Amino acid sequence: MSNILPSLDEYIPHLAYDSVIFGFNGEELKILILEYHNTGLFALPGGFVRRNENLDDAVKRGLNERTGLDKIYLEQFHTFGDISRPDPDIMRTILEANGQKVEEGNWLLDRFISVAYYALINYNNVEPKPDKLSDSINWYAIDKLPPLMMDHGKIVEKALETLRNNLEKKLVGMNLLPSKFTMKELQLVYEAVLGEKLRRTTFQRKILGLDILKRHEKLFTGGAHKAPYLYSFKNKESIEQQYVHG
Amino acid sequence: MSNILPSLDEYIPHLAYDSVIFGFNGEELKILILEYHNTGLFALPGGFVRRNENLDDAVKRGLNERTGLDKIYLEQFHTFGDISRPDPDIMRTILEANGQKVEEGNWLLDRFISVAYYALINYNNVEPKPDKLSDSINWYAIDKLPPLMMDHGKIVEKALETLRNNLEKKLVGMNLLPSKFTMKELQLVYEAVLGEKLRRTTFQRKILGLDILKRHEKLFTGGAHKAPYLYSFKNKESIEQQYVHG
DNA sequence: TTATTATTGTCTCATTTTGTTACAATAATA
DNA sequence: TATTATTGTAACAAAATGAGACAATAATAA
Structure with missing residues (x-):
């Protein structure tokens, strides 16, 4: 060789x-x-x-x-x-x-x-x-x-x-998820990083309160239950300004 | 040379x-x-x-x-x-x-x-x-x-x-202050680091709530007002365990 | 000696945030 | 068409924080 x-x-x-x-x-x-x-x-x-x-x-x-x-x-x-x-x-x-x-x-x-x-x-x-x-x-x-x-x-x-x-x-989730994702998936990222379970309603309220997500059409998941919304991070650039730097 | x-x-x-x-x-x-x-x-x-x-x-x-x-x-x-x-x-x-x-x-x-x-x-x-x-x-x-x-x-x-x-x-204050200090001095450290004023009562309540300070005798400051207590960090070693590492 | 002054320690109540439970909506399946 | 699991959101409880009030008091001035 x-x-x-x-x-x-x-x-x-x-x-x-x-x-x-x-x-x-x-x-x-x-x-x-x-x-x-x-x-x-x-x-x-x-x-x-x-x-x-x-x-x-x-x-x-x-x-x-x-x-x-x-x-x-x-x-x-x-x-x-x-x-x-x-x-x-x-x-x-x-x-x-x-x-x-x-x-x-x-x-x-x-x-x-x-x-x-x-x-x-x-x-x-x-x-x-x-x-x-x-x-x-x-x-x-x-x-x-x-x-x-x-x-x-x-x-x-x-x-x-x-x-x-x-x-x-x-905003770790932004870089670990595909561009569209459900609230559940985002929560799973947080739980995987923290190594602990989070409360669904509190998590959802908090994330939505940050005003960083854009809501899209509903996804037809194939699960036997109500279909979740899809989200993406809104205006990725300005969010990076806010969070990733500074 | x-x-x-x-x-x-x-x-x-x-x-x-x-x-x-x-x-x-x-x-x-x-x-x-x-x-x-x-x-x-x-x-x-x-x-x-x-x-x-x-x-x-x-x-x-x-x-x-x-x-x-x-x-x-x-x-x-x-x-x-x-x-x-x-x-x-x-x-x-x-x-x-x-x-x-x-x-x-x-x-x-x-x-x-x-x-x-x-x-x-x-x-x-x-x-x-x-x-x-x-x-x-x-x-x-x-x-x-x-x-x-x-x-x-x-x-x-x-x-x-x-x-x-x-x-x-x-616990930045622990390393920037002498071993005994007043609540005011601790607040001044926080304010100097953050570059902003903090509310006295809220600050005091929060710090005392952390249960990391030991209260000592009163200091006769020489100021024309009620004398403040002196504090020190209690059990410096165990606090370091809690905060400085991990 | 007494009144004045500035700051401290603490309390209270208002506001905000977070924890918890409940429940209607609904996509797939039975 | 009923059942099931999960979602979105509302409602209330509990906890944390913001904001103001006030009595206590060490030095100073009167």
């Missing part, structure tokens, strides 16, 4: 990013986890930052390569910088399992500081693509993750914590 | 930190700003990360050197990674104004990613010390800052935004 390793000329040494990519399948909150070839190692999708590239752009580039999505809701949430976090043995295992020769002192075995981001994407729009080093990239429910390598478990925890804190402020 | 520059052997290249150190003088929220020798340049206190040192520890080390304080409330809030942010000309100006010879290609002129932290300290406990490269380090009210170099203005803005968001959650 030819050399597929990133080269130090191109990238900033000691600096990486990891991404926690959230999706919602209608029931559960999930994240994308990749598995490295022949190692049984599970990890968050991550990458390096080019020498002439903004940090944010590096993350966008990586997400685009893996999901095909162009405009992704992204939020940086923490930078992990303990000495203990990277493990050169694990890195060597991954590289060698991919048929790469790794000489002592290779920059990939060095200490890395990692800037972590979370992304919110529409589960149904995506056909995740594994990269050169990984076998597979798959959705896992957040309460059924495989054991993750290095400190990636901690990174996921912190991402979830941040997502929960931002739930009210940042 | 001898060479006082940090050496690449010791530090991780391309990686720095900046700190926004908040203090409260009883009236205004202030931050520590340093001024570089003979340049008229104002900047946030910052530094580099040793190759065998945790990121958090590097920041603690820097704060300790500058304030003498040992246990400082510290919170990481954002990592700034745009290509445009560092300015090699400014860096060269600072170094040369300090009598340092800087050859082309010196690592200090490279691109830097900066991890930003804010700290909350007790204004009265501190006698800030300038470092080797800076003339002075002084308190400035947050609405009367001098123009800051590079993107340091943006860093302060983001720190304030984060502090405001965390005000309820993280």
Whole structure:
């Protein structure tokens, strides 16, 4: 196998990013986890930052390569910088399992500081693509993750914590749902993120009170009951002004 | 002047930190700003990360050197990674104004990613010390800052935004006030952080309702009016469990 | 010594928000 | 056509917050 390793000329040494990519399948909150070839190692999708590239752009580039999505809701949430976090043995295992020769002192075995981001994407729009080093990239429910390598478990925890804190402020539902959805679906997103049940009538009243939803035709669901309205977020841009920034 | 520059052997290249150190003088929220020798340049206190040192520890080390304080409330809030942010000309100006010879290609002129932290300290406990490269380090009210170099203005803005968001959650007052304080002083801290007036009775009821304050003897203030109680935070450790983490 | 002044601690009531229950409407199914 | 499950909304209770009132009191002035 030819050399597929990133080269130090191109990238900033000691600096990486990891991404926690959230999706919602209608029931559960999930994240994308990749598995490295022949190692049984599970990890968050991550990458390096080019020498002439903004940090944010590096993350966008990586997400685009893996999901095909162009405009992704992204939020940086923490930078992990303990000495203990990277493990050169694990890195060597991954590289060698991919048929790469790794000489002592290779920059990939060095200490890395990692800037972590979370992304919110529409589960149904995506056909995740594994990269050169990984076998597979798959959705896992957040309460059924495989054991993750290095400190990636901690990174996921912190991402979830941040997502929960931002739930009210940042209109999370807007980025996890298709453009039209029922009130029930929106409530399920909130419940999946918070990990708790919410009261239907209170939730509905509160959300409608925010005056951010536009009501559409009724949907004929196929359920043996009254059909719910469909909603969409009204004027997505101005809402972003209000919530996502500031 | 001898060479006082940090050496690449010791530090991780391309990686720095900046700190926004908040203090409260009883009236205004202030931050520590340093001024570089003979340049008229104002900047946030910052530094580099040793190759065998945790990121958090590097920041603690820097704060300790500058304030003498040992246990400082510290919170990481954002990592700034745009290509445009560092300015090699400014860096060269600072170094040369300090009598340092800087050859082309010196690592200090490279691109830097900066991890930003804010700290909350007790204004009265501190006698800030300038470092080797800076003339002075002084308190400035947050609405009367001098123009800051590079993107340091943006860093302060983001720190304030984060502090405001965390005000309820993280018991900011605990770290900005002396161990005993009046209700009025606590309210002034909240008002200084939020930048708005609060209603006295509502504030008092809410804070007391949190059940985190211990009431002490009355203070004989010297004001021509009823003397207020003094309060302290009860059981600081258990409160930290509740608020600062999780 | 006594009246004045400014601020504090607390109470009350109005207003707003949230929790809870109830119930009619209705799309599919039996 | 009756039954079923779920939806949209109304109604009332409970809790939280806003707003004002007032007695208590430490220093100062008279």
